[in-house]
Amino acid sequence: MKSIKVVAVLTVTFFILFVLLWFNSPIHPIIWQPTENPKLSGVFSKNTKLDKSQLILQNLGSGPEDIVLSENGRFYTGFADGRIISFIIDQNKHSDVHLLTNTGGRPLGMKFTNTGELIVADAVKGLLSISMAGELSVLVNMVDGIKMKFVDHLDIAEDGTIWFSDASQRFEHSQVEYDFIEGSATGRLLSYSPDTAETKVHISDLFFANGVALGPKDEYVLINETGKAQIHRLWLKGDQKGKRDIFLKDLPAMPDNITFNGKDTFWIPLIHLREPLLEQMAYYPFIRKLIGGFPSHWIQPINQYGFVIGVNLNGEVIANLQSPTTLHSITSVIEYKGSLILGSLDMPNAAIFNLD
Template identity: 50%
Template sequence: MGRFLGVASIVILILAAAVLALYIRSPLEPIVFDPPKGGSLTGEFAVNERLAGLAIYLENRGTGPEDIVKGPDGHFYAGYQDGRIIRFSVSEGRAVEGSIQAFVNTGGRPLGMQFDGAGNLIVADAFKGLLSVSPSGEISTLVDYADDSTLRFIDDVDIADDGTIWFSDVSTRFGLHEYIYDLIEATATGRLLSFTPSNGRLQVHVSDLYFANGVALGPHDSWVLVNETGASRVTRLWLKGPKTGSTDVFIEGLPGMPDNITFNGVDTFWLAMPALRSKEIDALAEYPFIRKLLGGLSVSLLVPTSDLGFVVGLGLDGTVTSNLQSMSGVYHTITSVNEYDGYLWLGSLAMPSIGVLALPVAY
């Protein structure tokens, strides 16, 4: 018995030391949170393979074409993990391989992109800040992380008709390389901001967002949407009318974790969901101590992988109008969906290519 107790004591001490080490190493300060309700792959989100027939272009030109946008010059632009932004020509929904050119390298990580009225490419760069790239490729910084000590992770961008640039900052706690920590911690420190180029004004409009991500202005710039990846919902800020300055929920209870969102200018918001909700994080919602210990592990052990491709179309009232999925892995970890000339252009966090799908005419 004495020998058993001795061994047991050693095992307990080792386990205690391991727990203590994880606790000390962890940068997390988790809180108890309420996981979103609903979110099953049934009904309007029923499993399907409508994305399986998409076309693949620009294979092995780079990893992680997060966003793909069409410029006023008719060329398309895509940003990659290594900082490159390339441009290429398109013919009838097909990328012309021989047309690919290097445009610029931001030296950071270009994420959401949008062209302003002067033809400059406005880039939300996770490492460099909010950038403006002229048609000739000259890069200027509009918002530097040094301008606001709480800025950590500028993610997506959209531009109003008056030139105001709306953008998201994922977290005041963690940057791109530690993004999984923000989801596990659940302190919801993300924000929606605007920058006015004419006077350099930087303004915070909405705070306490759970992993602020995609940004899209609505019809006539009357409101702006911001995705909350960690909450599986889309929040709306009213910019005009009697509700000006107030927020409400555009859609919630999504089965996935929304990334970017775009407006086709007419009747549809396209929502990209790179992954389903994490059952593990939700199961630990009431156990912040355990989640604190997870923060002591390497990020590489915590980031999930997925073969899911998931795109949702939303009407102007937030109802689901399109449900496009694929579980086959043909194109997965989708981060952006942009509609141009009857086609959907898909970007991804992890794919070495871009995806193109003829605009679906049915649910």
């Protein structure tokens, strides 16, 4: 009789837990197909090269997610608390730090226009323009009358067109984990014309749209699909104009931002190693629905790993830089005077890696 009561109590407890998780879950998971995972082998073989990086911007703020260089030689980055600062780098050290502004949101990707305005993809506020006096204006934060939830990264074409990503139409920056559990693939690649103030949607089925980079002579634009560990290409000129293909696939980790060095290399930071358990659950939406009932901070990625690759114009990996211990959650890379300047979503610092 006692054992029957125990079983009954456990049954009721599990039923109540199931109901709570199910109805508290904000996600509507679908079945999706993971790409092949080469893991840390071949051109992605494990190494410790990035462990030699020099740390900068220590304890000035959390998460200098993207870093950009202005024509006046100053670098700019944004922190998790909304601040955007400028600074100088000399001999692998930072100095002369100044506050430009605070967006009141979460500044992520940033680029300068030919006329000197800083364009910022702010996850909360939208696509912003900031003058060197710190004056802020919103370029676009809505598409077809609906507010964008997660503006992420951008690049700017020679004609001034701003190409940018909206990571998810389902979840905001503070709920990013839910987007990966749901797998609904609502990320978008968009463009904004400063001349006409027109915003166009070019791709709308990406599993977390992320980094954006224009290729040589603006012939094409690349967009990182973080959830499927691959990079798409949309042709903007020539015989293939309007066509879309895969530039790079089957990565062992999730690509974040992407930058072109202006010559022959795309630098791609890989923010997290792929999570085998998450990908195994791609075929089990019922289980993922229950997982979505937990607070988002309970289901954050547990692997912390520093990873950057360089890719040539043919989509071939030509550089493989990793840090198992010193760096993690690297989100941006820019090439500068024989070094790479590395930003991070979570670390309280940035870093400099000497390519020599």
